[in-house]
Amino acid sequence: MKPLSVVIPTLNESRSLPLLLADLARWPWSMQLLVVDGGSRDATVNVAHLAGAEVLSSPERGRGQQLRLGSANARENWLLVLHADSRLNPQWPEAVSKVINDPDNASQAWTFDFQVEGDRLMLRMLERAVALRSRWLQRPYGDQGLLIHRDLLIKAGGYQPLALMEDLDLVMRLNGQARIRQLGLPLTTSGRRWSDRGVLRVAWRNARLRSRWRAGEDPVLLADAYRASSISSRTRKHNDAAAVPAPNPDAGRSSPHRDQRRD
Template sequence: MSEVPSLSVIVPSLNESSRLPLLLADLQRWPTPLDLWIVDAGSCDGTELVAQLSGAQVLQVANPNRGAQLSHGACHAKGTWLMFLHADSRLPPQWPAVVEAVITQPARDLNAWFFDYKIQGRGTKLRLLELAVALRSYWLQRPYGDQGLLISKRLYQHIGGYKPIPLMEDLDLVQRLSCQVRLLSLGLPLYTDGRRLQRLGLLNQAWQNAQLRRRWHRGEAAKQLSKDYYR
């Protein structure tokens, strides 16, 4: 059997001490030593300690900026493959077998891979949102950050990696990436807690996100979009 390529996982964080442990437990299933990086943006709730207790390596950035966090983590990553995840994500039990099969297959550098977006919670609106995301990901080649990203370091570096921008860093990356290779689904769910979506109002949040993307495509600065998003 051929040796499994090394895998680095990069997770940006900001005050995620209550949700991060669940993801860290999921990541423990990887069968070989995992190069795990938590890139924190100044948490004050013990996130750094939670990460360190799990064996993760912790990096700090001065200000909350997801693009900068992802880029910083990737620069330190030692693996030949990179997997980017959000701190509130949950992986299914079978993820190690599927990821290992992908990164050991021939011509594996010719694609990048994403998870299927799944929302924890009940309701027709949640299922419709999942369907819309699936259509966008498969047909438009636009999987976003909450679907994770599995990519070889060689390909990541070739396309220029994440830009240090505070918003739209995922859209910026997949636009460049889809011009070079095809993005494929791993056929695995990546679960996101639906309570925040429901609290903010699902339709309202979807509309706001669509408007931000429209402004981004029109050339507005990511810094201004971030201010509007987090106000």
């Protein structure tokens, strides 16, 4: 069985990371586990150490820089790149091992099917749209994971140290050199950003950011816009919750003073 290097970029993922690490523990063969941290202020690094991961500290924040550092330090020929808020299907070891043990697959890249936690109808429609985009346009994004041979990654130019759009940047370069295929299993991503702003708003924001990136706008400015919109949505959600009046424990009780005025 060929060994595997897993690369996970992190930033304040102490809640999500343990779940992904538990999923990865299902791999029964040799694995190099690399967590590349972008300056977490929570317990992310401690969680990674406790799981036996090699932890690298990225000098700059941003997935592009983190993934570039992680892939450069990967020892094995096959790399599996995952976001920290992902959950793997229990059958993932069988699907991945089948791919990496076939030498013919080294010339292709592989991704999981996009799945978002939650039961809203709009999420199911989003998943179908992503499936069509991934299959027909060969445009899977980072939250679908990426299984790729080192030689193909190097041939495509590797991850660039971009503040945003590092996944789309790599996929577009891969499109001219290799076919991107599906592993046939879902990779479930956290639904937090979709629930905070709403599916349509997030999808529209992401589409606008991709359009601006293709037009040549600075990824640093796009990353700032992305973070600003995320902070705005969390603030709005907090304010909405704070605006709900607290329940009155005396509600429904008759006031003796009010009764006296009524008499």
